[in-house]
Amino acid sequence: MGSYAYQYPFYSFPSQHAKIKNQVFFTQKLITLRLKITQYLMKKFKQTLSCILLSTCSFSIFAQPATSKSVERAMELSDIKATLAQSQQEMRPVYDKQAEEMLKNIFKTLTLNAEQKKAANQIADVTASFSNKLISDPKFLQMLKNTYMQTFTEEEVLANIQFLETPIGQSINKKNSLLMSKIMQNSIEMSSQMMQDPKVQKEVNQKIENILMPLFEQESKTKQGQPALELK
Structure with missing residues (x-):
């Protein structure tokens, strides 16, 4: 009985040792598994990050502002000077119509007599002459170029060049x-x-009158020496 009690720890030791070894084994496996998972996730993260960076770089490349060289090429293919000249010729009926409508409104008539038509034609000539002078000004062409560069990206300009070719x-x-x-014209x-x-005339005239009436009243009071009311 005493011998048995003495030997009990001896017989229980192998079982405890096995448990410890198993715990160590599974702990090592768990650490290895976690390491592999971490390495896998890091790999995927690097791949994702690379894709994001690539996409960002690609967007940056295609979103570049239009260059002066590309815009000049697009304007050359558009034959901008000839296009503007052609546009002026095609706009002549518009100038005529605008001048006629202006005189009809001034003289309160639905049709113009011979002298009024002559005057309308002369007004259209003045408008056309001024427009021709404007589009032939180098500053106007530079303005077109600057506006083109501010509006379109390099990618869009290159696509337009490809289309115009x-x-x-x-x-x-x-x-x-x-x-x-x-x-x-239409x-x-x-x-x-x-x-x-x-009905339309009455509505438009009423709205314009409502806008201008305070200004007329202000001017009238100012001329009479009264302090003008501040418009809100």
Whole structure:
């Protein structure tokens, strides 16, 4: 009995030792597994980071501001000077229509007599002359270039150049000015027809009167030596 009690720790030792070894083994496995997971996640993180950086770099490249050289090439392919000259010719009916409508409003008439038509033609000549002078000014062309550079990215300018280098691109480019002049001319005609409606005239005149009336009252009081009321 005493011998058995003495030997008990001896027989229990192998079992405790095995448990410790198993714990150490599983701990090592767990550490190894965690290390592999960490390495895998770090690898994926690096790949993701590389993709993000690549995307950012690509966006930065394509979002570059338009360069002077590219814009000059686009304007050359657009034949901007000839396009502006053509546009001026196609705008002549618009100038005529604007001058006629202006005189109709001034003289409160639906039709112009011979002298009034002559005056309208002369006014259109003045408008056309001023416009021709404007578009031939080097400062105007520089303004177009600057506006082009401020509006489009380098990628967009290069795409436009590629388009303008094709026959269909040149065809569309030549028709753009004609399109705009027709839109303006039709807009003037539609506006004129709308303003001939008595209800529309009354509404527009009333709104304009409401806007201008305080100004007339202010000017009248100022002339009479009274302090002008501040408009809010």
